[in-house]
Amino acid sequence: MREYLAWLKAEAAAEATPPVNPPLSASLPLSVASPSPSSTSPPPQEGSLPAGHQGRAVQGGCAGLVVAVTGGASGIGRGIVLAAAARGCRVVCLDTRQSPLEGGVPAAEEHAAAGSGGEVLFVRGDVTERADVAGAVAMAVRRWGRLDVFINNAALDLTDPPHSLPQQLTSTTLEQWERVHRVNTLGYFLGAQVAVEQFLRQEPRAQTGLRGKLINITSQHGMVACPGNLAYGTSKAAAVYMTKQIAVDYAEQLIACNGVAPGKIVKEAARPVSQYSYDRTPCKRLGTPADVASAVCWLASDEAGSYQTGHNLMVDGGWMAF
Ligand SMILES: NC(=O)c1ccc[n+]([C@@H]2O[C@H](COP(=O)([O-])OP(=O)(O)OC[C@H]3O[C@@H](n4cnc5c(N)ncnc54)[C@H](O)[C@@H]3O)[C@@H](O)[C@H]2O)c1
Numbered sequence: 001m002r003e004y005l006a007w008l009k010a011e012a013a014a015e016a017t018p019p020v021n022p023p024l025s026a027s028l029p030l031s032v033a034s035p036s037p038s039s040t041s042p043p044p045q046e047g048s049l050p051a052g053h054q055g056r057a058v059q060g061g062c063a064g065l066v067v068a069v070t071g072g073a074s075g076i077g078r079g080i081v082l083a084a085a086a087r088g089c090r091v092v093c094l095d096t097r098q099s100p101l102e103g104g105v106p107a108a109e110e111h112a113a114a115g116s117g118g119e120v121l122f123v124r125g126d127v128t129e130r131a132d133v134a135g136a137v138a139m140a141v142r143r144w145g146r147l148d149v150f151i152n153n154a155a156l157d158l159t160d161p162p163h164s165l166p167q168q169l170t171s172t173t174l175e176q177w178e179r180v181h182r183v184n185t186l187g188y189f190l191g192a193q194v195a196v197e198q199f200l201r202q203e204p205r206a207q208t209g210l211r212g213k214l215i216n217i218t219s220q221h222g223m224v225a226c227p228g229n230l231a232y233g234t235s236k237a238a239a240v241y242m243t244k245q246i247a248v249d250y251a252e253q254l255i256a257c258n259g260v261a262p263g264k265i266v267k268e269a270a271r272p273v274s275q276y277s278y279d280r281t282p283c284k285r286l287g288t289p290a291d292v293a294s295a296v297c298w299l300a301s302d303e304a305g306s307y308q309t310g311h312n313l314m315v316d317g318g319w320m321a322f
Contacts, residue, residue: 060207060302063088063117066144067300068136070094070127070191071154074101075267076217079289080151080296081107085118087297090144094123094136095154102268127154127187133194146202149300150195152188152239153217156180157232166228177231184235188216192246192257199255207302211254215299216243217292218259218312220320240312247310256309258299262292263316283317291315 067084071077072093078100081093085107098106105113108120123139125132140147158176159165167176192214199212221229222236243259250257264277265287273286295315298304314320 061087062149062297062301065089065148065300066092066140066146067149067151068092068094068140068147068195069151069153070133070187072107073097073099073122076262076265076289076292077151077153078107079293080153081120082111082114083290083293083297084300085111085120086114086116087301088117089149089300090119090121090140092121092123092136092140094125094127094133096124096126098122098124127152127191128182130190130194133190137194137198141198147195147198147212148205149213149215150191150198151215151217151296151300152191154187155184155217155232155235157229159229159232167230167232168228169230172230180231181235181238184232185238188239188242192216192242196246196250196255199250200253204254205302208306209254210256210306212256213300214246214255214257215296216240216257216259217296218243218261220261220263220314220316223261223312223320243312244310251309254306256306258309259312260292260295260299261312261314261316261320263287263314263319265289265292280322281317281319282322285317287315287317 062084065084065088067089069077069081069084069091072081072091073095074097077093077095081091085091093107098108100106104110106122108122111118111120121139121143123132123136125136127133137147137150156179158167158180163176195212195214199214202211204211216239218239219226219236221233222238222240226233226236240259240261243257246255247257263286264274264281266273267289277286278284292315295313299308299313
């Protein structure tokens with residue numbers, strides 16, 4: 001009780017003297033904030049903010065960034081791998097398979113044939129196995145010296161045969177629930193944990209003042225219900241929540257965490273498009289992996305700066321605005 005009263009007193013004192021934003025200055029020293037946030041810390045003094053919190057405009061793309069993408073062999077993940085590598089990133093693609101589910105050649109082969117800058121390195125592994133995720137990150141760090149961006153993307157939704165919908169509360173089997181949450185929720189947790197541990201071991205990048213960026217591929221489901229697909233929808237809600245929690249918990253340690261929420265994405269040109277999804281999308285087209293990849297690459301880039309964290313960026317043709 002005495003501690004609580006002391007805390008209240010300190011809060012009241014802090015309110016009486018509100019913190020002042022320090023003036024912008026490019027010459028502030030690159031020191032690192034203490035990892036112990038406290039509601040009673042004194043307001044920041046001029047010159048005391050770490051580089052990532054100086055609020056200066058940052059320019060630059062993503063050339064040279066070291067990026068890890070889970071589930072990068074197929075679909076949206078493959079689109080991200082190819083777009084990042086084409087922009088000059090050095091990319092580790094972690095997946096249980098190398099050939100794309102939708103057909104076509106592996107991302108590393110397609111990138112090599114395109115002959116653009118950047119590199120793609122495939123690592124076979126399962127996101128539900130901590131050692132596999134840690135191994136992929138360690139390989140990137142051994143090869144390229146650090147990890148700048150980690151993208152949690154691998155996920156299951158169990159809607160293709162032999163699975164059938166609806167998987168509502170009373171028709172979702174324990175096996176379906178556990179399989180989906182094992183990959184989508186445990187997998188994102190492990191990916192985030194391994195990535196943030198690596199970020200905390202490395203110095204901030206001079207360009208942004210950030211140690212690293214975590215990007216979670218979420219979905220509009222997780223913000224609105226996913227009719228007849230309870231396990232998938234709740235796993236995506238967990239990803240949206242995790243994004244905010246990690247952003248808040250690690251902001252002072254100069255780590256940014258954001259989500260990118262795709263709408264309806266077409267991965268195979270030959271697959272029939274749902275009339276409902278088409279009608280429901282204001283842009284009057286469904287999305288492509290390249291649409292999602294553009295948003296991810298922008299968030300990953302230095303140009304996105306260091307003040308954007310805890311955000312879930314919709315790439316849905318306006319679905320969620322309608
Ligand atoms: N496709 C869409 O319309 C859509 C819409 C909203 C959100 N999303 C999200 O986008 C992300 C990618 O979706 P997609 O449709 O491209 O998926 P996809 O099924 O086409 O590809 C997923 C990839 O993840 C890999 N993978 C699955 N389990 C894995 C595991 N345990 N370890 C490592 N790799 C594993 C698969 O082998 C595959 O290469 C997911 O997070 C999904 O929830 C997709």
